[in-house]
Amino acid sequence: MKAKILAFLLSLVVLVGILSLLPLPLRAAGQTAIFTIGSITYTVNGQQFSMDVAPYTKDGRTFVPVRYAAQAMGVTPENILYTGGKVILLKGNKVVQLTIGNYVMLKNGNAIIMDVAPEIVNGRTMIPFRWIAQTLDAGVDWNPERQQVVISFSDNQPGNQPIPLTQPSAQVPAAPTGLQLVTENCADYGGAVVKINLFWNPVENATAYKVYWYTWLPEIESWSGHLWTTVQGTRYVSEVIGDNTLYFYVTAINSVGESPPSQTVQIIALPPLRYHSGVKTVRNTYAWEYEGKQFCWTIEVPETTLKYEEAEKIVKFPLWILFQQGNPLTWLGSLALTGSPFKVPIDILTTMLVRDKTSSEYIGYVADRLNQAAISQGYDTFHRAEFIAAFVQSIPYKIVPSNTEYPPQVIANGGDCINKSVLLAAILKKLSYPVVILGFWGHAAVGVGFSSDQIPPDRAGSGLCYYPYQGVNYYFVETTATGCKIGESTVSDNEKPTFYEIL
DSSP states (O other), rough: HHHHHHHHHHHHHHHHHHTTSSSOOOOOHHHHEETTTTTTTEEEEEEEEEEESSSSTTTTEEEEHHHHHHHHTTTTTEEEETTTTTEEETTTTEEEEEEETTTTEETTTTTESSSSEEEETTTEEEEEEHHHHTTTOOOOOOOOTTEEEEEEEEETTTTSSOTTTTTGGGSSSSOOOOEEEEEEEEOOOTTTTTEEEEEEEOTOOEEOOOOOEEEETTTEEEEEEEEEEEESSEEEEEEEETTOOOEEEEEEEESOOBBBOOOOEEEOOOOBBBTTSSOOOOEEEEEEEETEEEEEEEEEEEEHHHHHHHHHHHHHHHIIIIITTHHHHHHHHHHHSOTTTHHHHHHHHHHHHOOOHHHHHHHHHHHHHHHHHHHHOOOOHHHHHHHHHHHHHHSSOOOTTTOOHHHHHHHHOHHHHHHHHHHHHHHHTTTOOEEEEEEEETTEEEEOOOOOGGGHHHHHHHOOOOEEEETTTEEOOOOSSOOTTTTOSSSSSTOOOOOOOOO
């Protein structure tokens, strides 16, 4: 028996020795990783690893820490880059870029719109797992019983091979900086578009730049975006339809590759004020800047409203001139009561323009839309009025000899300082702001009443221009020059206004 056992052991030793001389089997050119919801451990090819943040589900998507997920899919630690709120993953000939809070993911410069955005949790960048796995050509399966995400990929798949050494990533241009967006009104295309100017700082070694855009399409509840154009310089000018909020970013390119994206800029579109196709209208898209943000609004005025108001002027204003402005008794009464022979007549005129039933109803719609847009931006009472003033300032200046345009006519066709002041006063009055028209020699503006606690702290000590009248401080608001803030006067400090009330 002992001899048999000894012979068996000797045979086993010989067999092991022979096997040791043979080459070892190659490791499978791929791997499988398993992540479990709520667990800080995960496995790669059966080997267990630990994380400091557990995966979770949100909005129907599984979020995992980017570093662990990327390494599980074969991205080496030195190829996981963080810069300025962006994450860049390098694997083979793929460059994947994600931005915290941004729905757009870039794969080799091509925009992919995700339905969720990366976010920060406990100091870790969490990414939507399925999106990043598919971008790196990994297979993804979901085990609902175990609440597990299973990913698998092969290093032999096209695109997973390393980038040749003749294309060092160090030569890829840096991301463009200083991207700015400036908007302008544009009268072309039936008043439905706005002109945009994008410009940025030049990038060393860049031979051209790519301009991208994306937007949310509510009618299909989806993000849409793509490469817009490629330009040689550092400026791009174009026109866009002003119905949806648009986002823009730029990358730099050369023969080696494409840079990470620049910061994102946007033009915020207010919901259009439009009528159904059977109503003939005058359409304009106005663009303005406020608090560092660009806004645009497509707004229509029914032709029936404009024709009605033009007819009203033919009837009412000759009577107003005859019985009010042309009546010496009115002048004398106004002079005796107010110290100005024209105050009472102009009070009646502004009231006539603002309180007209058809005009008032339409301006109510305008005021509501502007106010809701301002509220959505988080503006307080003071800044809401200033935001609305910026809209009125964007309406083109046009001399009106009679100074008798109704507010809807000003929105449709433009107006001078008096007309635009009456328009702003009409909108703010609809929102219950105390307002007066401020009359100066050859100029008009609006006075908006604020209490001391409504003035923002950062503006309270900045020497705001205001005029006390009947116990209210009315702050100067210019309506013809763009960019003027509340309290920034455009008239001489020595000039005192006449206050015209809307009765």
